[in-house]
Amino acid sequence: MSPLALHTLPGRLARICVVAVIGFLILPPLVVTIAAFNEKALLAFPPERLSLRWFTKALTYEDFRAGFWNGLAVTVWASSIALIVGAAFAFALDRYEFRLKRTIETILLSSLIVPHFTIGLGFLIIAAQIGMARGFTVVVTAHVILVLPFVLRSVYVSLRNFDRRLEQAAESLGAPPARVLLTVTVPLLVPGLVSGWLLAAILSFNEFTASLFVTGQRTQTLPVAMYNYVREYADPSMAAISVLYIAATAALLTFANLYLGLGKVLNVEQPR
Amino acid sequence: MSSSRASSPAVSLNAVSKSFGAIAALKATSLDIRPGELMTLLGPSGCGKTTLLNIVAGFLSADAGEVAIEGQRVNDVPTFQREIGMMFQSYALFPHMTVEANVGYGLKMRGMPRAEIRRRVADALVLVKLQGLEARKPSQLSGGQQQRTALARALVIEPKVLLLDEPFSALDKSLRGSMQIELKDIQRKLGIATIFVTHDQGEALSLSDRLAVMSEGVIRQVGTPHEVYADPADRFVASFIGDVNVIPGVVESLGDGHATIRVGNGHVGASRTHLADAAPGTPVDVFVRPEQITLAALRDGIPLAGKVRASVFQGGHTDVLVDVGAEVGAAVLVRLAGPAQVARWATGSPAGLVFAVDTVLAFPKAA
Numbered sequence: 001m002s003p004l005a006l007h008t009l010p011g012r013l014a015r016i017c018v019v020a021v022i023g024f025l026i027l028p029p030l031v032v033t034i035a036a037f038n039e040k041a042l043l044a045f046p047p048e049r050l051s052l053r054w055f056t057k058a059l060t061y062e063d064f065r066a067g068f069w070n071g072l073a074v075t076v077w078a079s080s081i082a083l084i085v086g087a088a089f090a091f092a093l094d095r096y097e098f099r100l101k102r103t104i105e106t107i108l109l110s111s112l113i114v115p116h117f118t119i120g121l122g123f124l125i126i127a128a129q130i131g132m133a134r135g136f137t138v139v140v141t142a143h144v145i146l147v148l149p150f151v152l153r154s155v156y157v158s159l160r161n162f163d164r165r166l167e168q169a170a171e172s173l174g175a176p177p178a179r180v181l182l183t184v185t186v187p188l189l190v191p192g193l194v195s196g197w198l199l200a201a202i203l204s205f206n207e208f209t210a211s212l213f214v215t216g217q218r219t220q221t222l223p224v225a226m227y228n229y230v231r232e233y234a235d236p237s238m239a240a241i242s243v244l245y246i247a248a249t250a251a252l253l254t255f256a257n258l259y260l261g262l263g264k265v266l267n268v269e270q271p272r
Numbered sequence: 273m274s275s276s277r278a279s280s281p282a283v284s285l286n287a288v289s290k291s292f293g294a295i296a297a298l299k300a301t302s303l304d305i306r307p308g309e310l311m312t313l314l315g316p317s318g319c320g321k322t323t324l325l326n327i328v329a330g331f332l333s334a335d336a337g338e339v340a341i342e343g344q345r346v347n348d349v350p351t352f353q354r355e356i357g358m359m360f361q362s363y364a365l366f367p368h369m370t371v372e373a374n375v376g377y378g379l380k381m382r383g384m385p386r387a388e389i390r391r392r393v394a395d396a397l398v399l400v401k402l403q404g405l406e407a408r409k410p411s412q413l414s415g416g417q418q419q420r421t422a423l424a425r426a427l428v429i430e431p432k433v434l435l436l437d438e439p440f441s442a443l444d445k446s447l448r449g450s451m452q453i454e455l456k457d458i459q460r461k462l463g464i465a466t467i468f469v470t471h472d473q474g475e476a477l478s479l480s481d482r483l484a485v486m487s488e489g490v491i492r493q494v495g496t497p498h499e500v501y502a503d504p505a506d507r508f509v510a511s512f513i514g515d516v517n518v519i520p521g522v523v524e525s526l527g528d529g530h531a532t533i534r535v536g537n538g539h540v541g542a543s544r545t546h547l548a549d550a551a552p553g554t555p556v557d558v559f560v561r562p563e564q565i566t567l568a569a570l571r572d573g574i575p576l577a578g579k580v581r582a583s584v585f586q587g588g589h590t591d592v593l594v595d596v597g598a599e600v601g602a603a604v605l606v607r608l609a610g611p612a613q614v615a616r617w618a619t620g621s622p623a624g625l626v627f628a629v630d631t632v633l634a635f636p637k638a639a
Contacts, residue, residue, distance in 0.1 A: 168331055169364035171351040173378035173429060183377075187368050 029246055036239035047236075054240040064241065067225030071205055074136065074221055078143030079151075079200035083193060085144070086151030094159040109149045119145060120213030127214070134216040142214045146207060147200035154199060158192025198256060202249060280343030282307045282465030283328055283433050288337030290323050297323040299489040300337065305433070308463040310456070314476040315486035316512070321469045322437065324486075328467060329435055330354050342432050352381075357426030357464075361438040363418045365410035371397070371421050372406040378429035396428040399458060416447050423455065427462065434459070434466040440475060452479055473513050477501060485509045506546070507635045510559045517565075517604050519558040519596075521634070523550050533558050533634055536597035538576030540627055542634040556634045562607035564631040567592060567623045574624030578604065583614045592617045594625060 031045055036054055038047030058064055089108055093101065111119060123142045127134060166188065170180045208223035215224050222241075230238060281304040290298040298320045305311045313321035326332040327339060330351035339346050346354055357378075365374050375396055379389045397403050400420040410418055419439065426434060439455070440448045456479050459466050470476055476483050477497040484494045485508070493505035504510035511518065521535040531547055533540050533556060540558050547556065570577055578596035581603050590613035593603040604625065608617075617623060 163362070163364065165360050165362060165364040166366060168329075168351070169358065169360060169425075170366070170377065171331075172329060172354075172356055172358040172435075173425065174352050174355070174381040175377075176350075176352050179381065184366060188366075 029242070032239045032242045033246075036236050036243045038236045038239075041235040054236040055244070057235075058237045058240040058244065061229075061237065063220075063225045063229065064222065064237075067220055067222035070136075070215075070219055071221035071223070074139050074143055075201050075204040077136075077140045078147060078204045079197050081140070082144045082147045082151045082200050083155075083197045086148050086196065087155045087193060090152050090155035090159055094156060108152055111145050112149045116146065116207070116209035117213065120210030123210070124213045134214060134219060136219055138214050139211065139219050139221070142210050143204045143207060146210060147203050150199045150203060151196040154196030155189070155192050158189050162188065194256065198252070202252075206245075280340075281305055282309070282342060283467065284338075284340040284343075285324070285328070286338040286340070288324070288327060288334045288339060290320075290327060290332060290335050296489050298327070298334075301489070301491055302337075303484055303491060303494065305465050305467060307465055309481040310459055310466045310468060310479060312468045312470060312476040312480040312483035313486060314470055314473060314483050314512075316471055318488075319486040320489040321471075321486050323489075325435055325437055325467060325469050328433070329356055329358055355429070355432045356435055357429055357431030357433070358435040359419075359422045359426045359437065359439050361441055363410075363422040363442070365418055365421055365425075367410050369409075370406065371402065371408050371410070371413070374410065374421055375424045375428055377425065382429070392428055393424075396424040399427070400424045400454075415443050416451060419443065419451060423458070427458070427464070431464070434464050436466060436468040438470055439468075440470075440472075448475075455479070477513070485512060487512070502631070503545075504559075504633070507557070507559070507638060510633060510635065515562050515605065515607075517558075517560050517562060518602075519560065519600055519604060520637075521556055521558050523547065523552050523554045523556055523634075525552060526550070530629070531634055535576060536600040538574075538596075538625075540575060540632055541629040542632040543630060546633060546635045548636075550636060555637050557637060559633045559635060560627060561631065562591070562605040563589075563609075564628045565604065565606045566626045566628075567594070567606055567608065567617055568626050570622050570624045574626065576625040576627075578623055578625060580617045580619055580621050580623050582619055583617050585614045590614055590617075592623070594623050596625065 035045050035047060037050045037052070039049040039051035039053065040047070089104075092098075093105055119142060123138055124134075126132075127138045132138060162185070166184055167180050170184045171177075175183065205221075206223060207221070208227065211221050211224050212227065215221060220228070226238060226241060283303075283305040285301060285303045287300045287302055288298060289296070289300045301320070301324065303311075303324075313324055315321050323332060327334050328341075330346070330349065334347060341354060341356075366377065369377070372393055376389045376393045379392060384392075393406075394403070397406065400423050402417060402420050402424065405413065405417065408417075410421065413421065419442075422439075436455075440451060443451060452475060468476075468479060480497050482494060482496055483500060485492045485500060487508050493500055493509045495503075500509060501513055504513060510516055519535055519540070521533040521540065524532040524534045524539055526532075526547065526549075529543070531542050531550075533542055535558060540560075542558055547554075550556065568574060576596055578594040581593040581595050584591045584593075588609075590608045590610070592606045592608060592613065594606055595603050606625065
């Protein structure tokens, strides 16, 4: 018999817990999605009549459009720079012994501990001190710092799981170190690199707190534009954008899953 | 130099040593591998055999001593310029490449034209009986096929020396035997000098032209399988290779080339090679292999008498355990040919042990 029969009291409690957790995971996006189709200019639930007008509004509102393209540019630049820097550091941490190795690792991972607003504020002060405008350079740099630990971790884990004997085999077959790297190491690390990049991209595109400090009217990213909108209006276009967000992220992950396998992208499944 | 090339060993190690921190993995070891010979490095894990292989491959550098391949010092030559072929325990096939790309990898690195690579890869795949699987990925191959791919990949570059690191340990037992015969066949056909690392003494005895028995970073003995089995240099080699009975005894008398050892209620004649000038009364251990003892009915002149504790039918032979008295301790294992022996040497029946004198060895007690 099952060790925890469902009709006993602990069994029932366990069942309630599971249902509650799953419910709380599903409920917010569900409520928001339904609210997005409300015809009235109210964030109300449940809606009385359905309409697509807020999707049209969200897609045509100038601040959102600019914010989307700003955010996308920042995301692509920040994730790519973080990937290159993070991969280089992960490689060094995995392969070499050097002085202050642990200290450097701690510093690289520190933005996990430091609150985002601290990083944003810090960049704001530094930029003001050196007389730098609140341009894209500052925004991208702040985002690189924010996503670096995630990229570093992701690549580091792939390197840890990498079978060094494959490199030795390539070397024994006459491949000089640079060709070993290009023909064996890098191709096999691609899933780890892609997963690191995707994680960084999703985090960067959604980042709000630090962005609020370092962006200006010209450089504001989508989350910042949404915040500025909510301060003045409370119509369902917020909800509509949320739905578009979810759809876009789901599409991205589905794409990644199709071409690379979700297990590999999320680094839970080891390539043989 | 070039005139001495032909006669120089394929691989030559001269007083090579290697330490990891405070641990001496290899102590001033010298060994020559002759052209075309299959040399096995045999020993328990941690004996230094893999360290030695990695030094020849160039994955590790020696702390001291000299490594030469075909007469040329290679201490400072990186792995990719050593022209070695290596087969790894895990095979280390490139998982993102097909069988054909795996096997052709070394040729590609040598800048060979594509058509030539195709032709040589095809030949190598015929050699290891893998034709038709060119387009497969390693994950789509069985263990045996992966091993053949790894072998083809190492051989196709026509290396100066082939290095095999426990190549059979990942195969199941039924496949192992046939792969061993095939490997030996290919190695002999190509006449390629080979260093084979294993901890499996059966494998070592059946495949090697010569073998080096290692323990604790030292080569204990180098010889043909027969030499090492029949005339082990020390206690370690004697007990590591093959089954052996170790029976405690005391030197009774030393003659010309022979010694008489008192064991329990009887005595055994042994070769005195390893006893030097041991005085009568010195405690020793008698080493005797189970197939070098026969059982006979008790009668006068039987040197050692005992009582059968158990008879175990093993198919081709029968293992009989004989108690020879409390002072000896462990029972003596006797291996008799033929299946009919179980009934004859039933548990409890008295039995006399007869030793083939020149196969019995005695070593001084371990210090």
